[in-house]
Amino acid sequence: MTLLSLDRVVKRYWRGYREIVALDEVSLELERGDFVAVWGSSRSGKTTLLRVAAGIEAPDGGSVTFDGQELATLPRKHRARLLLEQIGCVWQAGRITHGLSVLDHVALPRLKHHSHTQARRDATEMLERVGARQCAQAHWYELSDGDRTRVAVAHALVRRPRLLLADEPTANLNMIEREQLVSLLRSVAEDAGVTVLMMAPDAPELLRSHRLMSLDHGRLIKPRSERRGELIDFPARGRGA
Amino acid sequence: MRLRNLLFLYTRRMRTHPLQELLALVGIAVGVALVFAVQVANTSVAGSVEELVRGVTGSATLQVTARGSDGVDAAIVPAIARLPGVRTAAPAIEVRANVRGPRGVRGVTLLGGDRRLVALRGALLAQFASPNLQLHDAIALPRRTADEIGARVGDQVALEIGARTHAAPVATVLTPDQIGTLANNPLVLAPLGYAQRIAGLRGRISRVLVEPLPGAQARVRAELVALAGAYANVGPSDMEARLLRQATAPNNESTALFAAISALVGLLFAFNAMLLTVPERRRFIADLRTEGLGDSTVVRLVLFDALLLGLAASLTGLLLGDQLSRHVFHAAPGYLSFAFTIGGQRIVDRQTIAIALAGGIGATLVAALRPLSDLAARRPLDAVYRTDERDEDRFAAPRRLVAAGVALVVGASAVLLLAPAATVVGIALLVGAMLLLTPRIVAGVLSLLDLLARRAHSAVLLVSLGELRASTTRSLALAATGALAVFGSVAVEGAHLDLQRGLDRAAHQFNAQSGLWVLPAGTENELATVSFDGGQVSRALAATAGVASLRSYRGGFLDIGDRRAWVVAPPAPTIASILPHQLTAGDLATATRRLRAGGWVALSAAIAEEQHLHVGDRVTLPTARPIPLRLAAIVTNFGWTAGAVILTAEDYGRAWGAQDVSALHVAVAPRVTPAALVPALRRALGPGSGLRVETAEQREQRFRASTRQGLSRLTQIATLVLVAAALALAAAMSGVIWSRRPRLATLKLNGFTDADVWRAIVLESGIVLGIGCTIGAVFGLYGQFMLTQWLTRSTGFPTSYAPSGSLALAALAGVTLVAVTIAALPGYLAARVPPTMSFQDD
Amino acid sequence: MLELRDVRKHFTAPDGDSVRAVDGVSLALVPGELVALYGPSGSGKSTLLFLAAGLTRPDAGAVLFDGRDLARLSRRDAARHRLTELGFIFQTFRLVPGLSAIDNAALKLMAAGASRREARRAVLPLLERLGIADRAEHRATQLSVGERQRVAIAGALSNGPRLVLADEPTGSLDSRRAHEVLALLAAIAVERDIGVALVTHDPAAAAVATRAFRLHDGRLEPFAPAPTPAAEDATGGERAGAGARAPLGSPE
Incomplete structure (x- = not known):
């Protein structure tokens, strides 16, 4: 059952005096429990792809459909609710909500509909699950990159989302931490049935995903073989920018 | 979201920036306190008389x-x-x-x-x-x-x-x-x-x-x-209260003007203070939106936040204002008690509290709207994250602002020329003009400094200018606050000084003669309105050695319509010394001649206008025995707000049908000093006479002292506004400086010394405040001119105008120096930030 | 030029434990070399940089620059030292928002006494080399993050430091720019005979480094990171395949 589908999505924006095409007719379908990784260089549009998938930005062309509903037709309020309750995001900039402690930041998504004691309990539990329990009372700037990523994942998962979008969560992590993170994501996808779409700069962890694609200057390139689990032969990349 | 969760979120956030929230609270509280204290001072005077009237007249x-x-x-x-x-x-x-x-x-x-x-x-x-x-x-x-x-x-x-x-x-x-x-x-x-x-x-x-x-x-x-x-x-039966209201009207108008300026300053304080917290709030809101918390939740949170802060701040302000009105503003305007029975109670009515509270909360809400504007503009989130440093390069003020500002100045001048009674409105226009023109002026000065910096070797100046230009809204708010405070003080205090000079001159003319005065004792008899039987006393005094001659003065209060006018009735020969500088219509020589001849009267402008009288018209005063009189001249009110009536003592006697006098003037024989004669006169009067003897100098001094005391309220308020401004500015600047430490740390990492960084901070504060206060001083001088014109032409006070250059300089320098000095301490501490802080994330 | 002798530094972690960030590190850096430092995320590597810069004092051991013990310097002298001898490149740099790119880059020289004109003139070639000369007069707030990073780099190098300390300098840059910066640092190290110490995750840095280390348990050990398939070297060639070599050193 398709959870998220992008159909020929186009996204443009202006930088200075030039117009840049961030996404060039990207089409993508994700089903429940999929763990998909997209590889691409910087400035290839990875972050934009995630923002469009989350409904934070509207595409200039094409459509984005989540759970059968086209995001563009939804009123703001509904899109916001989707973001709060069904879609979890792990962004690259990696900050906590301004002014809150780590625990409160993780608890924030639950505050809308639950009491704060309940929310904090959920947050503690989630931090435990991702292996970052000791971060709960720490200051953000004291945390290592690995811990920060784990906290961000907890923050995304605490709302028990159906879709998890992650923007290069493995950047700044060493080998071991990357392993751990990818395992976690994989288990979340397979055990909890969460659809995971992850952007990644490097190859090794991509192999652990179910499917692998690359994004090159806004164009999504799917490998020639769509069969799962096969060792993917990397397509020849275009010349530099 | 549930209310409790909103509260929970608020308390969690508060802990991370307690200092800034506190500064915001203090800023708002100060503004509220000012408005409250001034209001209470106003209403107490009228209120106490009204209470008394009710207490006596009953049903x-x-x-x-x-x-x-x-x-x-x-x-x-x-x-x-x-x-x-x-x-x-x-x-x-x-x-x-x-x-x-x-x-x-x-x-x-x-x-x-x-x-x-x-x-x-x-x-x-x-x-x-x-x-x-x-x-x-x-x-x-x-x-x-x-x-x-x-x-x-x-x-x-x-x-x-x-x-x-x-x-x-x-x-x-x-x-x-x-x-x-x-x-x-x-x-x-x-x-x-x-x-x-x-x-x-x-x-x-x-x-x-x-x-x-x-x-x-x-x-x-x-x-x-x-x-x-x-x-x-x-x-x-409440005539008394009405008369008082009439008498206090100009005082109330000027104090209302002050209250309005204080309120504006208070609003700006609040705004300044809230500005400290705006970047954090904007980022917080952006984070909430990224979460998907929904617009309505965000709006509710922001308003809840602001409401709590506003309420806490307003209540603090009320407490503060209460203390202010108790200890600083407690004295009643002394001169009014000459004619009215004014009690010393403080009257705080519900209206005053409501206005102060509403003002404080309103200001907080207005300032809280800024972060919400991102929501309304549907600004994409990443733009918000980037703009916390970008903060609108709005120094390039649109021409519309400048044009509007100039138009307001013209408008204010027009009001002054054409409708002097509405000068208070003109002042408001002037204030508006000042605020509108400030951005352009600041931009202009910064460009000038830029030219200077071009040849400079100083990295310090460059850094200061860069920081100033970065946080436009904040810099402008600081400059505007300084401008407003200095404007208010210069305009009002300058007009006050003009008024004081005028009153002093009138007092001098009254008491121009040397010699001695004998009149009933009592501080309330400054205006010589209490009468006594002069016959026996005169005989006793005349018999004393050293007395060359005696002259009888009469005087009292006369209720004309809604006014309790002061009647001055000197002996005919002395009229000539009283009139100069006090005429607003009529010819001095002719008026003097006519008044001395008898059958003529001089009235102050307000009375003449109300009765539709022109020079030469017939006048009938509502005395015990009305006699026919004609108007010889229109004069100032000699410092008595309700108006003055001048006629000879002889005419007074006829019109009131009484032979009592209100004062006796003793001219001393040659080669006798007045002071030496005093004991002899006292003996002549006998013990328990209820009369006092004093020299002309003494009497003039007392006169001056009482007018000063009556007007001291104005100086009090002016000083208070300046002090509060300096403190609030210092607090706001300190908050800004403190939050900038990571950036300062980067400078230090690159090799700037503590001293360099500190100099940059102080220079930046000095520049923005100096510009703002100078603007305020310049506009304030024009404001002073307008206010003095109003006092002279509209309310009929005797004034002597002189542009208060030194006052303007003092106010300007005072606020700038004090605020910068106070902010220099946290600036020093901030400059000592360890360079390693530059590695911290925000 | 820079010598760390058996330096130790510990600090207290949030949960109260004492962490030995640097536990007996000795390192000597000579002009012309570029040293790359790898290691697990945590403040150990940054602490090492702070020590090298004289921003913190070691609990034990000594940090010497040209033979002088940095711990003995007064605040003033330490600032002077940073001004004239050091250049910092790091991720959380902050520019003065109201100044243009070139003015920002020129600040350091001006602090050292140059006039604004001279400083701007001196800094322009650096900006050109970093590819942002066309944005020189734009205000800092109008630049992208990558461009700001490069302004900061220009500023750091402007005073001709003898030691450049860089903490994740390529964090905000895309891989092409990142590589340009690394190449620039390597080139400058050789051209101007300066020492560069670089804390990084990027395996590409090892390619341009004279020596590479890893900070493990507070100690330095030689390290050669695995080149990843995504790594793009300066010649723009391609690498295919996922055949990753196992890293040296034992995982935790």
């Missing part, structure tokens, strides 16, 4: 008042009582007096009445309804008066009325439990007969209070006019 709605200080025949009372429609007619004695006790002397009003007055059930006299509280040849004092002179029940105190002193036993002291806040009023109560005797008014009364039967008001009034209108004033 009476009409009164008949004598026009002179010797009252009317008491036979009128039964005549009034017999009128159909009259339920009660209560006679009363009301004269100004001094009461002297072991610890001091106080100016009071002697109020005499009998059971008919008590029957009106006024709060003041309700005690005397019970038979065991009858006073027989004794007086009652309210608690405050008794405390001030140190009198207790059973003591004897000295009552000085006119030229006489009388020893009166104190039968009872009225406490607040019995009469509430009326216990603050300066009064002496006595039974009617006793009061008549000691006031020298046997068989006469000052006033009759009339309570008509229901529905008979108009009829009774008409009957009263028919009965007594020719020689007495018939009017509503």
Whole structure:
């Protein structure tokens, strides 16, 4: 059952005096429990792809459909609710909500509909699950990159989302931490049935995903073989920018 | 989201930025306190008189008042009582007096009445309804008066009325439990007969209070006019309160102006303070939106946040303002007590509190709107994250602003020229113009400094300019606050100085003669309005060696319409010394000649306008024995807000039908110093005369002192605004500087020394404040001109205009230096930030 | 030029434990070399940089620059030292927002006494080399993150430091720019005979480094990171395949 589908999505924006095409007719379908990784260089549009998938930005062309509903037709309020309750995001900039402690930041998504004691309990539990329990009372700037990523994942998962979008969560992590993170994501996808779409700069962890694609200057390139689990032969990349 | 969760979120966030929230709170509180204190000061004066009026008149709605200080025949009372429609007619004695006790002397009003007055059930006299509280040849004092002179029940105190002193036993002291806040009023109560005797008014009364039967008001009034209108004033029983309101109007207007400026400054303080927190709030809101928390939740959170802060700040401000009004603004404007019985109580009414509260909360909400504007503009989130540093390069102010500013200046000038009575509006326009033009001026000065920096070797200057340009809104808010504070102080204090100079000159002209003065003692008799029998006294004085001649002066208060005017009636030869500089219409030489000849009168502008009189017209004054007069000239009000009437002492005698004088001037023989003559004159007067002897210099000094005291409120407020401004600015700047430490750390990492960084901080503060305060000073000078014009042409005060350059410089320098100095300390601490802080994330 | 002798530094972690960030590190850096430092995320590597800069004092051991013990310097002298001898490149740099790119880059020289004109003139070639000369007059707030990073780099190098300390300098840059910066640092190290110490995750840095280390348990050990398939070297060639070599050193 398709959870998220992008159909020929186009996204443009202006930088200075030039117009840049961030996404060039990207089409993508994700089903429940999929763990998909997209590889691409910087400035290839990875972050934009995630923002469009989350409904934070509207595409200039094409459509984005989540759970059968086209995001563009939804009123703001509904899109916001989707973001709060069904879609979890792990962004690259990696900050906590301004002014809150780590625990409160993780608890924030639950505050809308639950009491704060309940929310904090959920947050503690989630931090435990991702292996970052000791971060709960720490200051953000004291945390290592690995811990920060784990906290961000907890923050995304605490709302028990159906879709998890992650923007290069493995950047700044060493080998071991990357392993751990990818395992976690994989288990979340397979055990909890969460659809995971992850952007990644490097190859090794991509192999652990179910499917692998690359994004090159806004164009999504799917490998020639769509069969799962096969060792993917990397397509020849275009010349530099 | 649930309310409790909103509160929870708020408390969690508060912990991370407690200092900034505190600064915001303080800024708002200061603004609220200012507005509150000034309001209370205003309402207390009027309020205390109104209270007293109610307390005395009770259920009476009409009164008949004598026009002179010797009252009317008491036979009128039964005549009034017999009128159909009259339920009660209560006679009363009301004269100004001094009461002297072991610890001091106080100016009071002697109020005499009998059971008919008590029957009106006024709060003041309700005690005397019970038979065991009858006073027989004794007086009652309210608690405050008794405390001030140190009198207790059973003591004897000295009552000085006119030229006489009388020893009166104190039968009872009225406490607040019995009469509430009326216990603050300066009064002496006595039974009617006793009061008549000691006031020298046997068989006469000052006033009759009339309570008509229901529905008979108009009829009774008409009957009263028919009965007594020719020689007495018939009017509503709260006439006193109305007269006071009239008298305080200019004072109230100027204080209202001040209150408005204070409110604006308070608003700007609040705005400044909130600005500190705006970047954090914007980021917080952006984070919430990224979460998907929904617009309505965000709006609710922001408003809740602001409301809590506003409420806490306003309440703090009220407490602060309460203290201010108790300790700084507690004295009543002294000069008003010459003519009115003003108590010292502070009256805080609900309206004042409501205005202050609403103002504080309103300001917070307005300032909280800024972060919400991102929401309204549907700005994409990443733009918000980037803009916390970008902060609109809005120094390049649109031409519209400049054009609007210039237009407002022109408008203000037009108001000044064409409608001087509305000058207060003109000042508001001027303030608006100043605020609109500030961005352009600041931008201009920064460009100038930029040129300077081009040749400079100084990295410090460059860094300062860079920081200034970055946070436009904040810099502008700081500059505007400084400008406003300096403007208010320069304009009002400058006008105050002009007024003081004018009053001093008038005082000098009054007392120009050398020699000595003999007049009834008492601080309330500055204007020589209390009269005494001059015959015997004159003979005694004339017989003293060293006295060359005596001259009789007359004077008093006259109620003309809604005004309690001051009547000055000097002997004819001295008219020439009083008139110069005080004429606003008419020719000096002609007016002097005419007044001296007799049959002519000079009126102040307000009275002349109300009566539609021009120079040369016939005038009939509502005196006890109206005589035909013609208007010789229009003059200033000599410092008495309700207006002044000038005529010769001889004419006064005819018009009032009395031979009493209010002052005697003694010219000394040649080769005799006035001071040396004083003891001899005192001996000639005898002990217990109730009159005092003083030299002309002394009298002038006292005159000056009392006008100064009356106007001191203005200086108090001006100073307060400046001090509050400096403090709030320092707080705002410190907050900004402190939050900038990571950036300062980067500079230090690159090798800037502590001293360099500190210099950059101080320079930046100095530049922005210096610009703002200079703008305020320049506009303030024009404001001073406008205000003085208003005082002169609209309210008729004597003024002497001189642009207060030194005052402007002092205010400018004062605010800038004080604020920068105070902010220099946290600046120093911030400059010592460890360079490693630059590695911290925000 | 820079010498760390058996330096130790510990600090207290949030949960109260004492962490030995640097536990007996000795390192000597000579002009012309570029040293790359790898290691697990945590403040150990940054602490090492702080020590090298004289921003913190070691609990034990000594940090010497040209033979002078940095711990003995007064605040003033330390600032002077940073001004004249050091250049910092790091991720959380902050520019003065109201100044243009070139003015920001020129600040350091001006602090050292140059006039604004001279400083701007001196800094322009650096900006050109970093590819942002066309944005020189734009305000800092109008630049992208990558461009700001490069302004900061220009500023750091402007005063001709003898030691450049860089903490994740390529964090905000895309891989092409990142590589340009690394190449620039390497080139400058050789051209101007300066020492560069670089804390990084990027395996590409090892390619340009003279020596590479890893900070493990507070100690330095030689390290050669695995080149990843995504790594793009300066010649723009391609690498295919996922055949990753196992890293040296034992995982935790």
